[in-house]
Amino acid sequence: MSKTVSIIGSGFASLAAASYLAKDGYDVSIYEKNTDLGGRARQFEKDGFTFDMGPSWYWMPDVFERFFADFGKTPSDYYTLNKLDPAYKVFFEGGKSITIEDTLEKIYVAFEKEEKGSSKKLKKFINQAQSNYNIAIKDLVYRPGVSPLELITPATIKKLGQFFGTIAADVRSEFKNKNLIQILEFPVLFLGAKPSDTPSFYSFMNYADFGLGTWHPKGGMNLVIQGMISLAESLGVKFHTNASAEKINVSEGKAKSITIDGKEIASDIILTGADYHHSETLLESKYRQYSEKYWEKKTFAPSSLLFYVGFSKKLKNIEHHNLFFDVDFEAHAKDIYDVPKWPKDPLFYANFTSVTDANTAPENCENGFFLIPLAPGIEDTAELREEYFEKIITRFEKLSNQKVKKFVIFKESFCVNDFIKEYNSYKGNAYGMANTLLQTAFLRPKLMSSKVKGLFFTGQLTVPGPGVPPALISGKLVSGLIQKEFTI
Numbered sequence: 001m002s003k004t005v006s007i008i009g010s011g012f013a014s015l016a017a018a019s020y021l022a023k024d025g026y027d028v029s030i031y032e033k034n035t036d037l038g039g040r041a042r043q044f045e046k047d048g049f050t051f052d053m054g055p056s057w058y059w060m061p062d063v064f065e066r067f068f069a070d071f072g073k074t075p076s077d078y079y080t081l082n083k084l085d086p087a088y089k090v091f092f093e094g095g096k097s098i099t100i101e102d103t104l105e106k107i108y109v110a111f112e113k114e115e116k117g118s119s120k121k122l123k124k125f126i127n128q129a130q131s132n133y134n135i136a137i138k139d140l141v142y143r144p145g146v147s148p149l150e151l152i153t154p155a156t157i158k159k160l161g162q163f164f165g166t167i168a169a170d171v172r173s174e175f176k177n178k179n180l181i182q183i184l185e186f187p188v189l190f191l192g193a194k195p196s197d198t199p200s201f202y203s204f205m206n207y208a209d210f211g212l213g214t215w216h217p218k219g220g221m222n223l224v225i226q227g228m229i230s231l232a233e234s235l236g237v238k239f240h241t242n243a244s245a246e247k248i249n250v251s252e253g254k255a256k257s258i259t260i261d262g263k264e265i266a267s268d269i270i271l272t273g274a275d276y277h278h279s280e281t282l283l284e285s286k287y288r289q290y291s292e293k294y295w296e297k298k299t300f301a302p303s304s305l306l307f308y309v310g311f312s313k314k315l316k317n318i319e320h321h322n323l324f325f326d327v328d329f330e331a332h333a334k335d336i337y338d339v340p341k342w343p344k345d346p347l348f349y350a351n352f353t354s355v356t357d358a359n360t361a362p363e364n365c366e367n368g369f370f371l372i373p374l375a376p377g378i379e380d381t382a383e384l385r386e387e388y389f390e391k392i393i394t395r396f397e398k399l400s401n402q403k404v405k406k407f408v409i410f411k412e413s414f415c416v417n418d419f420i421k422e423y424n425s426y427k428g429n430a431y432g433m434a435n436t437l438l439q440t441a442f443l444r445p446k447l448m449s450s451k452v453k454g455l456f457f458t459g460q461l462t463v464p465g466p467g468v469p470p471a472l473i474s475g476k477l478v479s480g481l482i483q484k485e486f487t488i
Helices: 012-023 061-069 103-113 118-136 154-158 167-174 178-185 188-192 200-211 222-234 276-283 292-296 329-337 382-399 416-423 469-484
Strands: 003-008 027-031 042-048 049-052 080-083 086-093 097-100 216-217 238-240 245-251 253-258 263-266 268-272 301-310 323-324 348-351 367-374 406-413 455-457
Touching: 003 012, 003 253, 042 301, 042 406, 042 416, 049 301, 049 367, 061 178, 061 222, 061 469, 080 367, 086 178, 097 103, 097 178, 103 118, 103 178, 118 167, 118 200, 167 200, 188 200, 188 245, 245 268, 253 268, 268 469, 292 301, 301 382, 301 416, 323 382, 329 367, 329 416, 348 382, 367 416, 382 406, 406 416, 455 469
Parallel strands: 003 027, 003 268, 027 238, 086 323, 268 455
Antiparallel strands: 042 049, 080 216, 086 097, 245 253, 253 263, 301 367, 301 406, 323 348, 348 367
16 A cells, blocks of 8 residues: 655645655645645736746756656646746946846857956856856755765865855956956855855856756746646646645654644655744644754845736836846845845846746736845835835836836735745745855755654755755655655
8 A cells, every 4th residue: 555645835846756756656645725836936917917926037957857857758748948038137337237148158258348358267167167067966966965975976075175165255256347246146146145155166056047048938937836736646646725734743753644724634754845944833842853043043045025016018128037236235135144134225136027928918018026135034014015116116217217117007015924924934034044055965954854753854945955946856855765764
């Protein structure tokens, strides 16, 4: 008889794990507290506009290909993928902008225009980044973080110094142009920490950016979720929505059931892809691995203030993805990581999927997704949200050289309080735990409970870390541990 697996949450990591386990013969059920599946990758629709609510960057296409290949499938079996050209546009102070196009050769030309001799330095930097990518993404991240020995390979021994240097130091030692430095430091922000706190080895994110490019699934990132749901269902995974987990029940040191909306559901194995801190609160305190002091000391990735905006006209001077780096990055970073507070002058990001994907907005309209990175755990009020929308939309008008305020049909916001309410997110963080040196690999919260047999964890607070590709990998890693502990 198949062993039963109950999975809490339906984000990327949970869906990945569910498919791997179902493929190997486990009886898998997913329980999602919200009405829609997909966790942070849900969609929001209003008045003919469609918005991805969370993840919006499709990077590392090889990770998605590897996931679907494990089931004899390809991404194209489930969604249509287009490489964006340009990948994104970066706005700087004084109306200056740099467009990052779709090939390395074009990017080298763009750099050389900004700083003479920088293209040669960039080639050297990207070659190193590609080497790191081949080690990290094709090997290291597929290790479950059980032992520090996982990090010791002939390849990583040669890279040892890169675990103690930082991205910021490396970039600034080679490049002098402030705008180019910001572009090169941008990708590691996906890892949730300042470039000055991110090990040099993580330059592999720059190869993911420049070398592999930026892609878009037609219809939005949620189409990836829908593809994964379709795959999981074909393997026999059962889904339950509006099913809030209230307790993980333990008997004689073994997970025996979960309580969903007052009903106890027996299970041989329990896997939670929900927020790790929240998941442990579902246990009696004696079964928790990590104390409140542990979580307080950790460096968390930012939260975000998000706006979903419908515009009644097509906008100009913008691309699909846009970064607004026209203010002091260091000051904003300090307000996130060092002395948490609302930033005086925030950097922000905006995407308009309707620029390349007409079906995401009505004809002659534009859908705008705006994101301001914020410190987790700070005050969140309607008044603050409105104040910050006014800040960024005023700058957006100036930098893109157009009037847009009077063309706003509607705007909806999502912030710290919503991350807590919708996802039980620790302090309302948006991306999980940052990948700093002391929060890497085996130093992250474990995939397998050391106190409760049959209890496992997956997602952005454990290995490999934050981001959609790491979430897919996390699901594969935890399914491997389950199969090792509970063979059928």
